[in-house]
Amino acid sequence: MKRRIELSAHADASLIAWANMSESQQKQKGTGGGQGEGGAAAEGGKKLAKKGEALKEEMDALMDEIDEVLEENAEEFVKNYVQRGGE
């Protein structure tokens, strides 16, 4: 029985999670001074939209890279991956 994933709340939230992360990383990197807070508010909307786009691109790039390195014969690999119990 296959259950197809819709554009679910989770999937959206995932994007937001990555987005939040990148945002906080940008904050961490800091801007070493310069622009004041005043101008930022006016530009807020535009910046946000831009950021959204940038994040989507970043996300796409990441997924592309995962796609590239992911084992090609996943089905066979997963089937043959058998370990002995341990400890």
Added chain:
Amino acid sequence: MAIPKVMGTEIEYGITVKNDRDFDPISSCVLLVNAYREERAAKILWDYDQENPLADARGFQVDGEKYTPNQQENIARNKTLENGARYYVDHAHPEYSCPEVTNPRDLVVHEKAGERIVEISRREASALLPEGMEMLIHKNNSDHKGNSYGSHENYLMDRRTSFKQIVEHLMPFFVSRQVYSGAGKVGSENRGQRCDYQLSQRADFFETEVALDTMVKRPIINTRDEPHADREKYRRLHVIVGDANMSEYTIWLRQGTTAIVLSMIEDGAIGRDLSLRDPVRAIKDVSHDPSLGCAVELQNGKRLTAVQLQAEYLELAERYAAGRQLEPWAGEVLVEWARVLSALERDPLELADRIDWIAKRVMIESFMQRKGLDWDSPQVQMLDLQYHDLRPEKGLYYLLERQGQVRRIVTDAEITKAVTEPPEDTRAYFRGHCLKRYGDQVFGVNWDSISFGIGDEPIKRVLMAEPLKGSKAHVAELLLRSKDAAELVKNLRA
């Protein structure tokens, strides 16, 4: 007063050889471990005289065959490294036991150095395989077919603390800490209830509350009583319930919170009964519910979610910390513990950059959405597996790390250093530097001893019953003025 929480981890890795129809795990492990070349490690024995895995913390000795390999087999299966670690073949898995450290941050450094060492030997071993084959190593805990292998944590504890107290206060903590320490797993196994995704790699495998076993009928709390130190003073709590974590932050938080709770138990600071009605069932229920909404029943009839249970421990820990001087690393752990619990209450996805099960889930769901895959797809299982792949260019955790998507706790330089240098503040310093300086004369090693073969004299065994002695501060000068092992032994006796 709680004693310093000297700690270490033992990681069993998954091993396979791609395109090898006759793959044999044991000979592959031997090939792997011996592919790691440290000049002097080649002829040193692991000292099984000092081992006693059948002693039970509840006070009895279990019948059974103690494993002691012959000399040749011993050398082929055991490598003691100059960084103070043990790298060896345990049954059908390669295992890396990091050197003893004194804090969660150093633990991250040394556990990560272990990943590097295994990866270096994987590459060397792969080069020796026939064309078209490649050895692959995964830092995970299951093959998704019902076979599990462990990643164990060890913490030094005061022998005076009764084991009963440890069991009582630790059980609810272990059942609930997976909300931040789980490595994440697609699906369930070992006759577990069907689920798409769960917090822990290991939860499906726990079948009993307390026991000595590790391979069958696994217990949430393991009773192995093998202190590898002065047994009058210490016990080594051997924790088998954890997952093999990739995220540095997850490893750090797991070690830190656990060590704090153990100190609280030693100091009798958990004056609240959080005992669960059915811990074995609860550990699975919690793992199988990534929404974190599942409440588990306490003995007193109350129902709490795992996050709420953790919040109880945190509150007790904050109160405990207020009245005393804790170890220097503990303050930061308490701050992050609180942050993580409130983020888990609010929205776990906020932690996608630091908690393994969340990072893995976000990655998988994003990929599923893009490709229109469902949870049963082999590619989804592959993503799960490959998150733990040790190849830097293929491992998906490392990919996230490279892309700046996960938070680091330590630096690459620190990890590289720990590949060859022992920690400076435990007896691992003495062990490692004896190997560096007198490697040719080292006959055998165990955690609490090192023995020297000097000419034709009887073997000289130096005991190290105190995990915090043998540090750089204690022995650097002694090592400096002992130009060979004979002088070292003479100077130790003087």
